[in-house]
Amino acid sequence: MAIQNDQFKKIVAHCKEYGFIFQSSEIYDGLSAVYDYGPYGVELKNNIKQYWWQSMVQMHENIVGIDAAIFMHPKTWKASGHVDAFNDPLIDNKDSKKRYRADVLIEEYMEKIEVKINKEIKKAHKRFGDSFDEVKYRAENPRVAKYIANHADIGSQLASAMSNNDMVTLKGIIEELQIACPVSGSRNWTDVRQFNLMFSTQLGNVAGEEGKLYLRPETAQGIFVNFLNVQKTTRQKIPFGIAQIGKAFRNEIVARQFIFRMREFEQMEMQFFVAPGEEMKWYEYWKDTRLKWHKAIGTPEEKLRFHKHENLAHYANAAVDIQFNFPFGFKELEGIHSRTDFDLSSHQELSGKKLQYFDPVLGENYVPYVVETSIGCDRMFLATLSNAYEEEIVPDAKGNDSTRTVLKLNPAIAPVKCAVLPLVKKEDALTKKARAIFEDLRFSFNCQYDEKDGIGRRYRRQDAIGTPYCVTVDGTTLEDNTVTIRERDSLEQIRVPIEKVEQIMSDRINMKKLFL
């Protein structure tokens, strides 16, 4: 564990040092759980997105893409269940460090009053026997009446505070009633805070509930609300899928472990619409297909595993995670969920618009079932980087051991594909030649030209950002127009004619290989 955490620290430091990831707003001391992608980070991330998009959309005739807006109609989140399921007033007891829902604490207090009322009634019933009139007793007995009034009073205060989202009043009620923590018995409470997973903002300048908008907590809903638009305009027939890559926002209680859990993050989601009853077949298909995707990019099988959900979310009838063995342990990387017809049905109900598909084979209308694959782009980035990061012992110029830090990224997703290096800087003929090769290769892929420092140091610099190939221009180049291509992982060099470099490189970095 200690070794692994050490490894994780090194990866985080490497990300910063080599321009992959910076903390957001660093000059202002940073913003918690928000990170920026640097020059190499954005290249790698874009390549990961491209790999996903090509494998899902380009390679599946029955999957199409969309790019829905981050802002959506507020009713969307009512339909999806996000508004109701994740909107709780929370309070902590400072002594027991236990967290409670403030409204539940008050409700529990009210229940205790009810118990007292019932006790009184029971006692009276015993005393008066068959002649006991409960309704009359409730109304006329002063002690019971007081309890009932108190109960009603608290109830209305609670209801009004809840509907106004008034956290101060909620805290006030708890203080006034002297509610104590069931664990510590103390009344040492924090303020009541609203925990809402969703970030809200407002549309226009109009204050009030109408203008309130949420930043989407998942991209999936943009797909669901566009289900019919897409199905009709692309003439897709079930089964078919809609894919989307986009930002999502979640107000996590704790956001830690670098880019693993961020408040603003990017999802790559695909919702696959199937006939009711077919969902488990497709669920298995996508489990299998997605695992293959991970393995094809070079993630070793032993670092991946399925993790079945025992407690299912409100929308699902089956759910499994693909977990990756991060430096801090196996954690969720991708989710594959059978979402039933929950979302489409819910939107259909709330919008009053039919979201159904006429199945020509069955000759009937139905609300399709959905199988979702949802992968965190940033988590994939972290997984890829964790897997690629290595410190190796290699011989230096004198044959002694030296360590090199290298990112063994799959060439297809490496930020820079190729560095063009003149062996020495001082000879104009070499630098000129190298420069010309660079100017040509840059049309085909992301290249760098570097003439500073010794050749060994330049190789190491490229290793550190995961550049798979270095083209070196030396004295022989000037004689016969050949260069060496140095391979990152093996350190081996091959000598090839300049005019063949572009083709050789293109073959080696081609993403096509990953799909075969």
Add this chain to the structure above:
RNA sequence: GCGAAUAUAGUUCAAUGGCAGAAUUCCUGACUUCCAAUCAGGGGAUAUCGGUUCGAGCCCGAUUAUUCGCUCCA
């Protein structure tokens, strides 16, 4: 969110309450024909705000961030 710890140069680490220093990185130059070479020169820091003190990197308080534990997790 609670508790504890931490915060000095891009990075790693020094500095008894009294001149903020080194290594490395970076920039410039010399030398150098294949895996972090060498030499010379240069740039660069006390997280933020306040307090105590003749004087604060060091003591005190707050804030921010990070790490660890708890808590939460679709």
